[in-house]
Amino acid sequence: MDEPPENGRMARAATRVALVDDDASMRRALARLLSASSFEITTFVSAREFLKSLKAAPPECLVVDLQMPEITGLDLQRYLVGAGINIPTIVITAYNRPGMRERCKSAGAAAFLMKPLEGRTLIGEINTAVHRG
Numbered sequence: 001m002d003e004p005p006e007n008g009r010m011a012r013a014a015t016r017v018a019l020v021d022d023d024a025s026m027r028r029a030l031a032r033l034l035s036a037s038s039f040e041i042t043t044f045v046s047a048r049e050f051l052k053s054l055k056a057a058p059p060e061c062l063v064v065d066l067q068m069p070e071i072t073g074l075d076l077q078r079y080l081v082g083a084g085i086n087i088p089t090i091v092i093t094a095y096n097r098p099g100m101r102e103r104c105k106s107a108g109a110a111a112f113l114m115k116p117l118e119g120r121t122l123i124g125e126i127n128t129a130v131h132r133g
Helices: 024-036 047-053 073-082 100-106 119-132
Strands: 016-020 040-044 061-065 089-093 111-114
Touching (some): 016 024, 016 047, 024 040, 024 119, 040 047, 047 061, 047 073, 073 089, 073 100, 089 119, 111 119
Parallel strands (some): 016 040, 061 089
C-alpha cells in the first residue's frame, strides 16, 4: 500500500489543459505560465490538430484563440457543443469586435478574455470553469 504524502494530504493530479493558438510565442508564454501554476499543458497549433487528439484523453479545460486560420476558436466551440463534447472552454483574443463576447458565451464558452492576458485572471477562469463543469 502507498504511504500518504508527508503533509498528510493526498496528492491531486494536475488539471489537464489544452491550449490552441496559432501564434507560437503566445503558445510558449501561456504554456510556461500555466505549467508554473501546476497545470498539465498540451499545446496545439490549430483546432484541427486539437480535434485529432481528442480520441486519446480529452482535457479538463480548453483555452483557445478566437482568430485562427481554417477553424476559428468560435467554430471549434460550436463544433464541440454540437458533437456533445463537454469541455469547459475559455476563448482568448486580441480583437474586441462588437458582439463577439456574447456570441462566444452563447455558444457555450465559460469565459472570454482579451489579450494581453493577466496570468491570475486566466488561472482563475480555468479553475472556475473546471470546478463548475
